[in-house]
Amino acid sequence: MIISQKQLAHFSTLKTPFYFYDITLLEKTLDSLTSEAKKYGYSLHYAFKANVNDRVLNTIRKYGMGADCVSGNEVQKAIDMGFPANEVVFAGVGKSDDEIIAALNNDIFCFNCESVQEMEVIDEIANRLNKKVNIAVRINPNVDANTHKHISTGLKENKFGVKMEEMESVVDCVKASKTLSLVGIHFHIGSQITDLTSYKNLCVRVNQIQDWFESRHVKIEVVNVGGGLGIDYYNPESNDVADFKQYFAIFNEFLQLRSGQQVHFELGRSVVAQCGSLISRVLFVKKGENTSFMILDAGMTELIRPMLYQAYHKINNLTTTAKEIDTYDVVGPICESTDTFAKALELPISKRGDIIEIKSAGAYGEVMASNYNLKTLHSAIYSDEIK
Numbered sequence: 165m166i167i168s169q170k171q172l173a174h175f176s177t178l179k180t181p182f183y184f185y186d187i188t189l190l191e192k193t194l195d196s197l198t199s200e201a202k203k204y205g206y207s208l209h210y211a212f213k214a215n216v217n218d219r220v221l222n223t224i225r226k227y228g229m230g231a232d233c234v235s236g237n238e239v240q241k242a243i244d245m246g247f248p249a250n251e252v253v254f255a256g257v258g259k260s261d262d263e264i265i266a267a268l269n270n271d272i273f274c275f276n277c278e279s280v281q282e283m284e285v286i287d288e289i290a291n292r293l294n295k296k297v298n299i300a301v302r303i304n305p306n307v308d309a310n311t312h313k314h315i316s317t318g319l320k321e322n323k324f325g326v327k328m329e330e331m332e333s334v335v336d337c338v339k340a341s342k343t344l345s346l347v348g349i350h351f352h353i354g355s356q357i358t359d360l361t362s363y364k365n366l367c368v369r370v371n372q373i374q375d376w377f378e379s380r381h382v383k384i385e386v387v388n389v390g391g392g393l394g395i396d397y398y399n400p401e402s403n404d405v406a407d408f409k410q411y412f413a414i415f416n417e418f419l420q421l422r423s424g425q426q427v428h429f430e431l432g433r434s435v436v437a438q439c440g441s442l443i444s445r446v447l448f449v450k451k452g453e454n455t456s457f458m459i460l461d462a463g464m465t466e467l468i469r470p471m472l473y474q475a476y477h478k479i480n481n482l483t484t485t486a487k488e489i490d491t492y493d494v495v496g497p498i499c500e501s502t503d504t505f506a507k508a509l510e511l512p513i514s515k516r517g518d519i520i521e522i523k524s525a526g527a528y529g530e531v532m533a534s535n536y537n538l539k540t541l542h543s544a545i546y547s548d549e550i551k
């Protein structure tokens with residue numbers, strides 16, 4: 165996404181900070197995603213956790229994607245936004261009884277279960293409500309996603325999924341239950357995965373696990389391989405749509421499906437990250453020890469990724485055309501030293517009032533906002549509002 169002069173002129177009339185969404189880029193991303201998935205008949209569930217902005221969700225829904233939810237409120241949001249209940253899956257390592265009841269009453273497609281104990285609780289509640297339930301077991305495949313340790317989920321030491329050693333009890337639990345049917349196996353090894361060999365390794369592991377189920381005569385209808393495809397935070401302008409072609413081709417090449425099996429994907433970041441920017445103003449510039457501090461009116465309350473995961477987000481000064489460069493620590497207004505977007509970043513000489521764009525903020529930006537320091541939660545504006 166490249167901000168036009170017209171968009172910049174509009175931004176100058178608005179209070180900052182705010183999230184800006186380029187709906188045209190979101191549509192371009194969805195065009196590529198859905199057409200590449202269609203080549204292999206793959207099903208897509210959008211991971212709500214990445215962004216639940218109404219305009220974004222409406223656009224995604226138009227492309228026929230289902231919903232991957234991780235809380236009762238996300239399930240409700242999906243239903244309210246018109247995602248058909250039979251295309252909603254409910255994942256998460258800690259589903260509360262109330263969340264389970266609500267999801268059962270909404271007749272969603274499937275619960276992705278993360279422990280035998282969870283399955284037993286769902287079974288008991290479903291019995292009480294006289295409901296039948298589809299479940300998929302989330303299996304911890306012990307495959308390295310080669311990503312930041314805070315967003316890695318498929319290793320043995322992570323809290324997610326059921327270990328293969330416990331799979332016998334999963335099968336026994338389903339056999340003993342009148343309500344549960346095991347329709348799928350589910351995997352998700354992590355997020356912001358750019359080394360696609362991790363997905364090849366996942367496929368190899370899934371193939372072995374499929375053999376295990378086959379040897380027990382357990383029929384699996386759905387293989388859900390999760391999400392996690394990374395995006396290019398370093399070159400967001402020139403590389404604004406993730407390489408869905410190569411991504412799906414890996415699964416097509418390495419996943420050995422049994423007859424009639426469907427493959428499900430639950431992508432979040434790669435769908436929405438690049439279409440969103442956080443737009444902010446420079447409040448003050450002051451000299452530090454070795455750099456200058458560029459103090460913005462946005463901080464970790466609007467985009468916490470740099471502070472939580474040392475994540476890089478490209479930063480542009482949209483206002484200035486100055487040729488001279490200075491070195492800045494770009495920081496927010498929050499009373500924490502960690503409220504820093506970038507350290508020792510070279511930018512054109514900047515001044516109070518300049519408009520700053522922090523790019524690739526469409527995923528895990530607005531959804532992770534907080535009102536720490538009693539900051540106001542900011543809303544969003546959209547490219548098609550600017551005529």
Ligand code: LLP
Pocket residue numbers: 211213214232255315317352354355356390391392393430431432433434469473527528
């Ligand atoms: N499926 C499951 C089971 C997940 O846990 C996640 C993300 C996804 C799908 C979607 O993954 P994606 O395609 O968006 O990578 N806040 C962190 C990311 C946390 C991801 C949590 N799980 C960040 O800002 O990097």
